[in-house]
Amino acid sequence: MRLVLIGPPGAGKGTQAAALSERLGVPHISTGDLFRDHVTRGTPLGRDAKRYLDSGDLVPDHVTAGMVRDRLAHPDARHGFLLDGFPRTVPQARELAALLGATGSALDAVLEFAAPEEVVVARLLGRGRPDDTEDVVRHRQQVYEQQTAPLLAHYAALLLTGRAVGAVEDITARAVRALSEAERRAG
Numbered sequence: 573m574r575l576v577l578i579g580p581p582g583a584g585k586g587t588q589a590a591a592l593s594e595r596l597g598v599p600h601i602s603t604g605d606l607f608r609d610h611v612t613r614g615t616p617l618g619r620d621a622k623r624y625l626d627s628g629d630l631v632p633d634h635v636t637a638g639m640v641r642d643r644l645a646h647p648d649a650r651h652g653f654l655l656d657g658f659p660r661t662v663p664q665a666r667e668l669a670a671l672l673g674a675t676g677s678a679l680d681a682v683l684e685f686a687a688p689e690e691v692v693v694a695r696l697l698g699r700g701r702p703d704d705t706e707d708v709v710r711h712r713q714q715v716y717e718q719q720t721a722p723l724l725a726h727y728a729a730l731l732l733t734g735r736a737v738g739a740v741e742d743i744t745a746r747a748v749r750a751l752s753e754a755e756r757r758a759g
């Protein structure tokens with residue numbers, strides 16, 4: 573299963589990805605986590621990326637794409653993965669298609685977690701990550717609307733949308749149902 577998760581910051585993609593990764597037996601690959609790990613380790617990539625993370629802007633595509641290419645080359649991702657936070661722009665989606673195409677594979681589905689802005693902003697302000705100040709949180713929502721939401725149309729043929737409001741387990745159950753429905757349709 574090769575899956576991409578899309579949703580506004582605060583939609584709970586990370587939480588859902590962890591649950592789905594266990595159920596589907598594929599690795600959870602979060603570009604946000606990969607970047608934060610680089611920042612913590614003080615690598616050159618982390619030093620490049622830090623100011624973008626702090627401001628809520630996107631890290632430039634060539635930096636992000638290189639990091640994803642390396643991660644997808646690990647053996648654990650050969651038979652599937654759950655990508656969380658990538659692609660976040662249409663050019664990144666093209667890059668991903670090219671990366672997968674080079675090994676003769678392709679995405680199976682794109683799962684959208686939809687939640688109203690007031691709900692996600694309130695969740696993020698309660699979370700307390702260093703980039704979760706109100707200004708940065710609002711800015712990340714704008715970046716999502718402008719740069720990432722166009723991916724929903726780009727991926728129309730693969731898109732499964734689930735409401736990301738309510739109990740964590742209910743959201744997971746809806747996602748699993750949407751995926752098996754899509755599998756059934758694909759035969």
Ligand code: ADP
Nearest residue numbers: 581603604624625628629630631636657658660
């Ligand atoms: P959230 O879902 O709350 O926005 P993430 O952990 O997914 O948090 O991302 C945190 C930050 O990492 C983003 O604001 C951005 O600076 C950077 N980032 C993550 N993924 C990407 C990506 N695909 N392209 C560019 N920047 C990214």
